[in-house]
Amino acid sequence: MKRANGGAARVLRAAVIAVAVACIAIGAARGEIATVLQKAARVCLECIGAMG
Amino acid sequence: MKKRLFRLRGWIQAGAALLCNAYLRGFAQGRIYSGPSKAVCVPVLNCYSCPGALGACPIGALQAVITENKHNFSFYVVGTLMLFGMLLGRLVCGFLCPFGWIQELLNKLPGRKLHIPQKVDRPLRLFKYGVLLIFVLALPMFAVDAFGLGAPWFCKWICPAGTLEGGIPLALTNESLRAGFGLTFWWKLSLLLLTIVFSMFVYRPFCRYVCPLGAFYALFNRFSLSQLQCDEDRCTSCGRCARSCPMEVALPRKVNSAECIRCGKCMSTCPESAISFRFGRVEIKEEYR
Numbered sequence: 001m002k003r004a005n006g007g008a009a010r011v012l013r014a015a016v017i018a019v020a021v022a023c024i025a026i027g028a029a030r031g032e033i034a035t036v037l038q039k040a041a042r043v044c045l046e047c048i049g050a051m052g
Numbered sequence: 053m054k055k056r057l058f059r060l061r062g063w064i065q066a067g068a069a070l071l072c073n074a075y076l077r078g079f080a081q082g083r084i085y086s087g088p089s090k091a092v093c094v095p096v097l098n099c100y101s102c103p104g105a106l107g108a109c110p111i112g113a114l115q116a117v118i119t120e121n122k123h124n125f126s127f128y129v130v131g132t133l134m135l136f137g138m139l140l141g142r143l144v145c146g147f148l149c150p151f152g153w154i155q156e157l158l159n160k161l162p163g164r165k166l167h168i169p170q171k172v173d174r175p176l177r178l179f180k181y182g183v184l185l186i187f188v189l190a191l192p193m194f195a196v197d198a199f200g201l202g203a204p205w206f207c208k209w210i211c212p213a214g215t216l217e218g219g220i221p222l223a224l225t226n227e228s229l230r231a232g233f234g235l236t237f238w239w240k241l242s243l244l245l246l247t248i249v250f251s252m253f254v255y256r257p258f259c260r261y262v263c264p265l266g267a268f269y270a271l272f273n274r275f276s277l278s279q280l281q282c283d284e285d286r287c288t289s290c291g292r293c294a295r296s297c298p299m300e301v302a303l304p305r306k307v308n309s310a311e312c313i314r315c316g317k318c319m320s321t322c323p324e325s326a327i328s329f330r331f332g333r334v335e336i337k338e339e340y341r
Contacts, residue, residue: 012275013138020134027128032117033091036128039116040100040108041086043229047101047112047207047214048222049237050229 058316058329058338061147069150071106072096073217078103082225084218093129095136096149097265099211101218103225111188111211111265115204118192125193133268141276142269145259146313151213152259158251159298166253173300176261177311183210184264206264208236212244255298259313270310278314279330280307286326293318293327303327 027033045051072094075085084103094107110129117126136144145152159165168176187206196202207214219237222229250257259266282304293303296317301309303318304327319327319338329336 009275013277016134016138016272016275020131020138023127023131023134025131027126027131030123030127032123032126032128035117035120035123036093036108036113036126037088037091040090040105040113041084043084043222044099044101044112044116044204044207044214044218045232046204046236047099047211048219048229049208049215049240050219050232050234051208051236 056338057336058319061315062153064147065150065153065156068096068148069153072098072150073102073104074106075104078105079221079225082222082229084222093132095133095140095144097151097211097213097263098149099207099214099216099218101214101222103218103221105217109213112204112207112214115188115192115202115207118189119196119202119204121200133265134272137269137272138276140269140278141273141314142266142310142312143276143278143314144269145263145266146315149259149265151216151263152256152313154216155247155251155256155258158248159253159255161252163252165255168254173260179261180263180267180270183262184267188264209239210243210262212240212247212258215240215244256313260299260311266313273310273312274308277332280312280314280318281328281330282307283326283328286324288324288326290323292321292323296321 078085082103084101085106087106089106090100090108092107093110093113095110097111098105098107098109100108100112110133114126114129117123117129183206187210191205192202194202195205215237219233219240223233223237247258254260287304289304294301297303298315298317299311299313301312307318307327314329316329316338319325319329325337329338
């Protein structure tokens, strides 16, 4: 029942956060943010069930 | 440090729901917000076609990028989700998710509550991981048409949040969109009604069994910065924590289970204050009620 607070857990957390930030940066560089904006700024017909 | 943070959870949930959907004018006008904040993924399941939504639903955004011809995978959305997962884990579900909050409110309605037997409950809880892998990732990625375009399978066929937050408000206020509603809408409306009815009898059935976002955050629950911890020296194994847990986590043994949404019920029902919440180095103990 001990929480994951050892040195290994700290390293794991730091590594995952670093990977997450790197992923966001890669995504931004690939133009994914524009794709998300383009999609989210319009009504998603599939989401609301207006596709037949 | 003793705090009443967890007692304020309902207000925090209400505030988060309002903050995510603060473009209130959209509800009256039957149109959605389309400003630059829509490029930012919110940490919760909140449909970006909700007229009030200020941000992008991460599950919808993930499928949107995957189904596009230009990219087959979204580093941006997955990175954002990893960051939220590592910082908060399923605290997001317990404190911030509007759809989780709605299910909780429905469960507070008076009436008999159902207990799902463990041999049914356990395998059903794995279903949400299947939804994440199959409906959010695999089908949008591989089930493509002649032009290489896929469809957002989860949003289209499953997501009841989209129907509640986007479909119904737009159907009520936007005549041209209403004209396009057909069988898919009625199918999704049936799923929403099923979720609503189940929520009255079972605590957060969608979060437990279906939500792909909850499944993603569950992967980080054991290692996230937000942790519950049980002081073994104080614990008398009275079992109050386990009986009070609405998500039916095997407490105190699995205090950081993938199913724990950090609602804090176990902390407030422990007469020995053996269970505490920790975010990094900050420890919060809830007062016994």
